[in-house]
Amino acid sequence: MIRIGMLHHRKHPDSVIKAYAYAAVAMAEGTEMIYFSPGGINLKTKTISGFEYKDGEWVEGTFPFPHVIYNTGSPEKLAKSNDVIQELKKNIPFTTHSIGNKMSVYRRLKEAGEFTQYLIPSEVVRGTNHFFSFLDAYRKIVFKPVNGRKGQSIILIERVGNDFRLLINTDDRLYSYDELKEFVSTHIGEEDFLVQPYINCRTKDGSVFDFRLHVQKNGEGKWVITSIYPRIGAPGTIVSNINSGGSMNYLVPFLKQEYGDDYFNIKGYLEKFSLLLARHMDKLQKDRYSETIDELGIDVALDDLGKIWIYEVNWRPGCPPTFYLEMDVVKNTIQYCIYLAKKNSRIKK
Missing domain, CATH: 3.40.50.20 (Rossmann fold)
Incomplete structure (x- = not known):
C-alpha cells in the first residue's frame, strides 16, 4: 500500500x-x-x-x-x-518546493522573458533617493514588504501637489516630503520593501479587486484549474485579500456584472493564462533546481484595458474558505501524491 x-x-x-x-x-x-x-x-x-x-x-x-x-x-x-x-x-x-518570495519570482519570470509583458515593474527600495525617483517616474505607487503575506502592510502613495497622500488600510493622510522620507527610511531600515506602479483594477462601484487563480497537478501529473474567483476589497482600502477584510464572489456572476457580454471571453482568458503560467513556472523550477511544484495561487489584476498583470505567485496557497472547494484541493493533492509515488521506482505501477 x-x-x-x-x-x-x-x-x-x-x-x-x-x-x-x-x-x-x-x-x-x-x-x-x-x-x-x-x-x-x-x-x-x-x-x-x-x-x-x-x-x-x-x-x-x-x-x-x-x-x-x-x-x-x-x-x-x-x-x-x-x-x-x-x-x-x-x-x-x-x-x-519553494519558488521564493515576490522578488525572486519576479526576477525569474523577467529573466525567462516569456511572461515579461504581464509583470508589474518592481524594484526593491535601495534608499530614500531611489524611492523618490521611482515615485517621480510613476506618480502613484504601491509600497509593500518583499516578504509580506495576506495583504498586510501594503501602502498606496501618490503625489498631491507638494505633499504626498498615503493610504494605509483605511487611514488616508497627507505627508510632507520630510515626513515621507522619514517614514520610508524607518520602514526599509526594518525589512526589505519593494515599490510598484499602482494598477487600477476596480469594480463599477469603485471597490478594488483582483483574481485568485488556484491551480494544481492532478492524479495524472497534469495542471488543472481548481478554482478562479474574484476577491473584492473592503470599502476605502486598496487591498483585496480576504485576511485584510476583503470578500469573495463566484466568478461568472461577477464577470457578468462587471463586463457584461464580454464575460465569457474574459473567463477563458483567465483560465488559459493560469495554466500557461503554471506550466511555465514548473518548467523554470525543473530547469534551475531539478525540482517540481504541484500547486500555485496566482494573484492577478485586470486593468482598464482588460490586460492581465501579475501581482504575486504563491507556491503554497491557502484554500478558499468558502465555495466548498476544500475537498477539491485535498483530492487533487492526494491523487497527485499517488501519481508521484507510482512514478518513483520503489513502487510498482
Missing part, C-alpha cells in the same frame, strides 16, 4: 485542522497517510514517528519511511530542520 507522509511543523495533527481531511481522502483512495513533524524523522532506521488516523482518532506510532511526502506547514519553521529534510529529499519525492 502506498504510504503518504504529511510533513508539518506542528507536532500533533489535532492542531492542524486540514489534517483530518487529507487522512480521510487518502483512506478513500486506498492509501494510508502518516502525519509527522521533523522531530519524528529517524534517518538511521529509516522510520518516522507520527500519527495515523484510525477508528475516529489519531493514533501515535512508528512507521517506515513514506513513499511520497506532502510538505506543508510554515516554510520558515520547517527551515529550522533543513538538514534532516534535505536528507529525506534524497530518497523520497516531495510534492512541492
Whole structure:
C-alpha cells in the first residue's frame, strides 16, 4: 500500500485542522497517510514517528519511511530542520518546493522573458533617493514588504501637489516630503520593501479587486484549474485579500456584472493564462533546481484595458474558505501524491 507522509511543523495533527481531511481522502483512495513533524524523522532506521488516523482518532506510532511526502506547514519553521529534510529529499519525492518570495519570482519570470509583458515593474527600495525617483517616474505607487503575506502592510502613495497622500488600510493622510522620507527610511531600515506602479483594477462601484487563480497537478501529473474567483476589497482600502477584510464572489456572476457580454471571453482568458503560467513556472523550477511544484495561487489584476498583470505567485496557497472547494484541493493533492509515488521506482505501477 502506498504510504503518504504529511510533513508539518506542528507536532500533533489535532492542531492542524486540514489534517483530518487529507487522512480521510487518502483512506478513500486506498492509501494510508502518516502525519509527522521533523522531530519524528529517524534517518538511521529509516522510520518516522507520527500519527495515523484510525477508528475516529489519531493514533501515535512508528512507521517506515513514506513513499511520497506532502510538505506543508510554515516554510520558515520547517527551515529550522533543513538538514534532516534535505536528507529525506534524497530518497523520497516531495510534492512541492519553494519558488521564493515576490522578488525572486519576479526576477525569474523577467529573466525567462516569456511572461515579461504581464509583470508589474518592481524594484526593491535601495534608499530614500531611489524611492523618490521611482515615485517621480510613476506618480502613484504601491509600497509593500518583499516578504509580506495576506495583504498586510501594503501602502498606496501618490503625489498631491507638494505633499504626498498615503493610504494605509483605511487611514488616508497627507505627508510632507520630510515626513515621507522619514517614514520610508524607518520602514526599509526594518525589512526589505519593494515599490510598484499602482494598477487600477476596480469594480463599477469603485471597490478594488483582483483574481485568485488556484491551480494544481492532478492524479495524472497534469495542471488543472481548481478554482478562479474574484476577491473584492473592503470599502476605502486598496487591498483585496480576504485576511485584510476583503470578500469573495463566484466568478461568472461577477464577470457578468462587471463586463457584461464580454464575460465569457474574459473567463477563458483567465483560465488559459493560469495554466500557461503554471506550466511555465514548473518548467523554470525543473530547469534551475531539478525540482517540481504541484500547486500555485496566482494573484492577478485586470486593468482598464482588460490586460492581465501579475501581482504575486504563491507556491503554497491557502484554500478558499468558502465555495466548498476544500475537498477539491485535498483530492487533487492526494491523487497527485499517488501519481508521484507510482512514478518513483520503489513502487510498482
